[in-house]
Amino acid sequence: MSDKEKSVVSFLIDDTPSAEQASKTFHDDYELNFQDFLERTVDERAAEDFFYSNNGVKKAGRRLRKKEGDLKSATATIQQFRAAHEKPLNTIAYLVGRCCRELGIDVKPVTRLKRLDTIIDKLQRKSLDGNTANATCVTNMNDIGGCRAIFPDLMSLELAISQLQGTVEKVGRVRIKDIDNYISNPKPNDCGYRSLHVIYRYDHTSGKSFNIEAQLRTRLQHLWATTVEIVDILEGTKIKTHSHSANEDKDDLQIKWEELLSIMSRYIADAEGAIELGQEDKDQFSIRLRELNDEINALGRLKTFRILSEKVEACCDDATEHVLLMVNENSLELIFSEEFDNYSKAISVYNAAEKMTRSHSGVNTLLISTKNMGQLSEAYPNYLGDCASFMLLLQEAMQFSGS
Template sequence: MVNEQYQKSKQQLAFSRKQVEKAGRIFRKKEGDFEFATEVIQNYRAAHLYPLTIIKNLVWKHVKKLHLLESATIVRRLKRLPTIIDKLQRETLDGNSDNAINLKRMHDIGGCRVILDSLDHLNELNNSLDSSRTVHSVKSYDYIKHPKATGYRGIHRVYKSYNNLESHDYKGFQIEVQLRTRLQHLWATTVEIVDIIEKETLKTNPKMADTDWKRLFFIMGEFLAVKDGAHQLTQQQTLVYTDELAALNKKLAAFHKLDAFNRAFQLDEIKNKSKNTGFALLVHNTETQEGRVFLYAPNKKQQALTHYAEHEKQTQNNVLLVAGSDLKSIEKAYPNYLNDTSEFLSEFSRILLA
């Protein structure tokens, strides 16, 4: 059964690596055959689904070995086409040097996210993965010991599938595994919510994002890291941050906006239909603030990928294709698309009322 699932997730790369590079250059330079480039990128993205399945199952085995399956959430996803294009066309990725990214070097087209209850569980899983011997090479980025300037925290593990073999059809495909605590995840996904409702770029291009929103999330990141046990604040710093957060909330109407966005999706009708879901296509219309969810059986992968591409052509849509057998786990892992901001708002209130 497992082998059958693996085979169904295989979609071969139909273009050469040089054509993939060319497609990336067309979008980065904004000149050339965009129809060709789009076709290549969509195929290149779809080809990541098989190595993504392999890496996701590697991670799952370690979660199981540590007896964390009951509490951990594991979800995989393919990067949205507009996000890939935006990353190619962005002037800078780090705020300092010019963007010279090559499509082949983009390491998060296929992504697996693991949300864990505590920092201890996160470290256990990361150490367990470090100790494993696989045919895949890996490079780790610790944003807990060294948080990003935005306040983002988590550990990223970038795998190159089958990189330790001489040859393989899927050798070198990069898959990013993100390990986050529940609080780190709430922070990161709420950033994405604000990007949607405020048309900001806090996640994709923080250098160009609104200063007040950036500051609000930096402060929230500090407080949530304290609750996680990953950071400490003095009493004086706590008071200063609390006062600043209250002022920013008043200026931005942050709580009100997030609470309103929380009501955009109505999930009750579809939760009961999700038991045999192989894929879920999440579509959020930024003009009407309405959300739709399309569910596909495990053997309808190609149909899901086709619909994914169709919805992405409509500029008012934010679209995400997620694999998962239970929509409840998707809801936990992607609250930015299913609008469950209640936990973040609860933490926000706790800090302001402390």
């Protein structure tokens, strides 16, 4: 990974629902049962009112993947297809919220439509799993419309999925297409991501159908996922989007962070009862976490995030695109900061500052994209609290001793 790639965040926080948006798109109290909700919100628009055909969407996706033909028209078609997911998405979010209310579980789903640039990026990636060529089709994407629900523990999550399955069986226009259980069966090359993904199929009265993804995860699993976002911002890594890539395509820092996160995922899964670790495994994990913390200063880096976040949030000038920070990790004091409205100048000053401070122990130089920080704040409103909670979990895991 080049210095330029390492220096500033290049990924987008876009596969994350916005809590602020969610409160505006469906009823908070879920007063109606789901069947009544469907009947009252039925949409009688004809198929032609959507201004696209599935074949047209597929062709637009192929043009964007190959970067050929009328890309402006192709983008407009994908945008129409994306926008059409809004009502089905809100319906599924209501379903999840209503079922949680019936069970007395204090959970409020949040929603998001996948960003257009993320859809295009997904189409143009060479591989989505690091092994096979990317052959995804826009109409087969399950997560253009997505909602997320955070449960207090694994037991409440399991109660909810049972309730959701029972409710859907009574409804004709909504069905469960698939369930991906990444809690008990996480992907082997995803550094420990755990969540339950429920793929719904929503049949519109026009005859068109939509896939909507609901992510159900526990609070501790959410802390882990939030930390992945934070690490990518702090370190300029691409753990969220490229953890499946071969190690030779990553720098040493990303490899070590991924190992730490993978161990913490198993530690959390054991604490929640999703898996059972033996005494020897726990001891070895504790030792390895301490080694990794010494090598990448994980706790120190996460501690600086509070200072970083406060400074970036204080930037009131809309022209500011990047903020350069020098932080003393030992005293948690901000040594120096400068705002930039030009990336080229920002990266030039950053590289010079990094060389100057390289020999100074405990001094971190960071270049942060204000856009990505803003997206993090919107998608994870409690990200500072989540970061602090994850640090406590990490300290607990590092100090574990079976003796």
